[in-house]
Amino acid sequence: MLAGGVYAALAPPAQAQDAPGFSAAALEGKALFEVGCVTCHGRNAQGVEGRGPSLVGVGSASVLFQVGTGRMPLARQEAQAWRKPPQYSDEEVRQLGQYIQELGGGPQVPEGDLTRGADLSVGGDLFRINCSQCHAFGGGGGALSSGKFAPSLYPATSQQIYAAMLSGPQNMPVFGDTQITPEQKADIIAYIQQVLQDGQDAGGFNLGRYGPSTEGVAIFLVGIVALVFASLWIAGKS
């Protein structure tokens, strides 16, 4: 009885100390974290050796990208996390992000329209200089080393693209605001969404937008077969 009484008296302040100054959203996020993320990232998001990295200082941008695109929770340990249907709602992603943000700080994706006042041609220039080497000129992505790859940009939302540039998920380099300013990020996002994701393929079929090699192979295979049958037909008729 005494022990219980002492516990009851001491427990609430102890809990309050555990979460100093967290906002309501962060507390919701903390609750979600302790159910879904704690196994790999540890009780205080400090990381678990061999399972998951520390999340201190990664910021809400990282949460927005990793959880918002369904990459986290991870299905299994492998070369790279894949995009999956998200396990958490937008609101829950925001709460998780708020928790990680208040826990250790880090980059944040600004609110509002991320493509306002964007200049498409500047965005195209910046895309070709900074992004196209890995994500390919058409935005379809490409291979990296040992099973890793740069993903396709077609399903990415403006928030996710912004978050990826800020946080540098997995093997993507970080493009901080001093290197690519928020205005330039808006240009790039506008270019990706309005030019690349729009699916304007003048020839009709884009064949994955891999470029002339794919198109050459396709026309060779289709064209040669057609020509073979055409010459057979002509030879048979004469």
Add this chain to the structure above:
Amino acid sequence: MSRRRGKREEPSGPGLRQTSRFDVVREGARRDDIEIVHYEPQARPGSAAERRLTRTVASFFFLAGLAATAFLVIYIWWPWRFQLGNGSQRLYTPLLGITLGVALLGIGFGILTWGKKLLPKEVSVQDRHDTPSSPQERELTAQTMLYMADELGVKRRPLLGVSLLAGLAPVAAVAAAPLIGGLIEDPHENNQLFRTGFAPADDDGLITLIRLVREDGRAVRPADISAAGQLTVFPGIPHGVSNRYADSPTLLIHLREEEAQTARANNLRAGKQDYMWANYIAYSKICTHAGCPASLYEQQTNRLLCPCHQSQFLITDNAKPIFGPANRPLPQLPIEVDDEGFFVAKSDYQDAIGPDFWERP
């Protein structure tokens, strides 16, 4: 030549005039040992079938002409510049393909129909000569060739032969020009294979170190690149960001503390002390295998990948190749920060940039 082989009696001149032209052709073929064994006109001249077929063939050709004209018109006047939305410029390429295709098909079908339906059906047989020609026949042919050469009169009129040679040799040289042309320019002019735009400017003994600038010419401060970030930089000189200094693009990478320590230790081991500045390291962007931009930076594994042939370089160990066809590390640019806080190259690259070449030490 083969007419001489004719064994039949040559018909006399007046006889030829009495036969039809077909008979003459048949006779001519016969003298070449070709026998027309079957001949059947398909469409009677002046028949309805012939008129119909003529119209078909003609319409194919007209169609081809129409499509080709349409191709030209579209090629010149159709809007082709890229713009957003579903504008008519989207149809530019497909329309060119369709009109050109219809034109070529029109010509093809026209000729095929003409040949298969309008022309008479004909089967001719020619005997094969199994044995070589007789020595006599060969002698005759040889003499004929020599006679032709004599008739040309090059021997008697040498000027013709000389002018022919002098006139035609340059024409042959035209074909060879693009192959030989590349060998004329001296590749070592101004030591250009070993110099990049980062070579410090020497103005009468006043040495100026070259700044690292972005593609728009702005100088780079350390704070511009986040940890695990990279930036392509160029020499801060006139035309530094142009093809005139195509060997100069450089990757400036900001490593994390731990990896920077490894990189610095490996630099030291390779005799490249103080090539890095703090946690920043700079490597040539030009792959040492075939000269592609090796700029696929994996920030977790600290590798640089080349997209052309999948060469991989380890950033934390002097950019040594660890996979793929490249066999030489990416050259490293020694960097520091000047008094105004901008990155400069302490010196030019110490290794030759890009793919190997014969005289590379």
